[in-house]
Amino acid sequence: MKALQGIEGSVEWVERPAPSCDVGQIRIRVAAAGLNRADLLQRAGLYPPPPGASDVLGLECAGVISEVGAGSHWQVGDRVCALLAGGGMAEEVVVDGRHALPAPEGLSLVEAAVLPEVYATAWLNLFKLGALKSGEKALIHAGASGVGSAGIQLCKAFGNPCWVSVGSAERLAYCESLGAQGGVLRTQDLEGLRDFAPFDVILDPIGARYAALDLDLLARDGRWVIIGLMGGREAQLDLAKLLGKRVQLIGSTLRNRDDAFKGELIDELRRHVWPLFAEGRLEPRLEHSFAAKDVDTAFETLASNNVSGKVALVIDDNLV
Structure with missing residues (x-):
């Protein structure tokens, strides 16, 4: 063959x-x-x-x-x-x-x-490991990707408001058409995600570059699921924030x-x-x-x- x-x-x-x-x-x-x-x-x-x-x-x-x-x-x-x-x-x-x-x-x-x-990845990390409950908020980085597109649709279907980070205005509009509440352009205003925080679950394929911000954006008892390292593998974190918020940091591969x-x-x-x-x-x-x-x-x-x-x-x- x-x-x-x-x-x-x-x-x-x-x-x-x-x-x-x-x-x-x-x-x-x-x-x-x-x-x-x-x-x-x-x-x-x-x-x-x-x-x-x-x-x-x-x-x-x-x-x-x-x-x-x-x-x-x-x-x-x-x-x-x-x-x-x-x-x-x-x-x-x-x-x-x-x-x-x-x-x-x-x-x-x-x-x-x-x-x-993509649906196996999104379901595993948002709902199985991330344990999203109805009404809880999610942040999906790289929202216009295949996994992001599946994750947005699943969040809409199961009653979870979600926001995204993406690379362009066109891709943000695409995510909103799938059901995202809104989001930011990573090249212009990643810090703007603070306006929508706190999030109960963050789905993160980026890794190190977003790590410090992700920790700030998480709610108490939040779940931070890292599925990729597109933004690097080494990050410096304030672990007191992780302890104080009781954050669960989950590394996930399928x-x-x-x-x-x-x-x-x-x-x-x-x-x-x-x-x-x-x-x-x-x-x-x-x-x-x-x-x-x-x-x-x-x-x-x-x-x-x-x-x-x-x-x-x-x-x-x-x-x-």
Whole structure:
């Protein structure tokens, strides 16, 4: 099968043996895969896959099941999307059946391909680890990103006012169209977030550059969930503030979680989040899709930091 590898800062389609389908697993003929910042980091050699995971790029995909291992409830021919530790940017992928979800009715497989990673990340960090309760306030940095777009929609659906930091006025308007109450431009007035504070949960993919401000913005008993280090890894903090406010500082990754944890997380999405797509309360935010031959353009588009929502790579035109 053809599969996409990140090699010395570039990407290349290579021939790889098709993986076997074992007990509890399913084989998916991939229609499309979502691109994520983790793919950019892996391409650059900065984010290797967890031990035992495929080194093929792609943390989410959608397609049609072509084989079902013993013990799985799925059927050949089911349209699904899946959360992966790697391997989604290939003609086929084999995944634990517990990590797949039905492609929501009314959505194309390209749209479904950009759902699993961002909605799993947003749900895990805002509602599972962040423990947002109805009415509590959230701050989402990089609000126009794929995870931010999912997080804003989830906050609106579950009764949580949220604010954002973004890079441009256009992206702020985009976030407000999804349900954000407001926000600031990081290049002009990040301190303006103080006008909307305190926040009960902060979802932060930036890290060090925002750390001191985040601590000031949190409410007493606030939860500060760090999911990325785009703004650096070392910060100086006044720990007396953290103690005095009883802040919970949570570092969170998803890719290296074990299969059982991911299975439970996907089951929560199936029960609590997926019905909202049928109700029209959630939607994919797919800004660009690219043919497999245009993979370099797809990666550079995501790397530009000018995308509001998601980018997808179409692997099999016959399935979409």
